[in-house]
Amino acid sequence: MIDFYFSKDQGVKVTTVNWRIHKLAQEGVITRISRGEFTLGSGISYSPSLSNKQISLYRKLKTEFPFLSICIWDTSIINEFMLHQPGRFYNLVEVEKEGMESLFYFLKGKNMSVYLDPSPELIRRYLSDEKDPWIVKLLITESPTQEVNGINTVTLEKILVDIFCDELLFDAQQGSEMDRIFKEAFEKYAISESKMLRYASRRRKKQELEIYLNDISKYRQQPNFIANK
Structure with missing residues (x-):
């Protein structure tokens, strides 16, 4: 400033x-x-909605794995920012590397449709036909998360960077739709660019994200976009 x-x-x-x-x-x-x-202005903070099923599952996971960092959310919350509404969503459970397999088999034991860090080919072949699958992913260290009613879930900064970095998993949110998502997010909520870039750096996409943010710099004039010192 x-x-x-x-x-x-x-x-x-x-x-x-x-x-x-x-x-x-x-x-x-x-x-x-x-x-x-x-x-x-007042800086409206983003707080995603969580289903009863997600809340219940998170609590079970924390009881079973109390020392693991876990983040739970689903891709349907992105619809708030989209013009074209996809009919397929993914439930995402992100967890530290050492807990991924244990958590996966725990969910598998509950007869859930769950995939462990699916490959691009598996996503194309199988997940595209699944209506509401669960995916166990790596929770990258220093991911920007937040607690909502005691449940660890995503921030808007994390959602945007994940969409930008993972083109296959978020294929419905690419291209002009991604531009719209960023624009709508900037208009509605307070967003920290520095937080986004730190996380993008952890995902080794900082430079690419900086270029993209510069390309859509006109959105930075929107009321809730955070200015960096």
């Missing part, structure tokens, strides 16, 4: 800028999200 003021007036003092930011925050014009990050 300081860079923004300097771009308008190179002679402005840092103390003056800090006072202006302080006043804007006091008046509710902007909201501080974290150090150096602000959003216009």
Whole structure:
């Protein structure tokens, strides 16, 4: 935000800028999200809906595997941002690497339609015909997650980066549909670009995501997009 003021007036003092930011925050014009990050207005935070089945399963998993980090969600929540609504969804259970197989066999033992880190060919051949399959995936370290009613689930930053990075699993959300998802997300909610880029770096896609965000930079003027210091 300081860079923004300097771009308008190179002679402005840092103390003056800090006072202006302080006043804007006091008046509710902007909201501080974290150090150096602000959003216009109240900054609406994204909180995904969780089904009773997901909540129940998560609690069972945490009882069975209390020391594992687990994140649960399903791709139907992306429909909020889409024009064309896909009829096929995936239930995703993301877990640390050392717990993937144990968790998979636990779910398998409950006669669930579950796949362990499916290959591209398996996704094309089998998952496309499944109505509501469960997929056990690796929970990448430092993934941006959040707790909703005691359930660890995704943030919007994670959803967007996952869509960007995993073209096959999120094939229904690619191309112009992905552009629309990003645009709608930026318009409706407060999004931290720095959080997205940190996660994209963990997925080795930081540079590509930076280029993409620059290509859609016109969306950054939307009210809820977080400005970086």
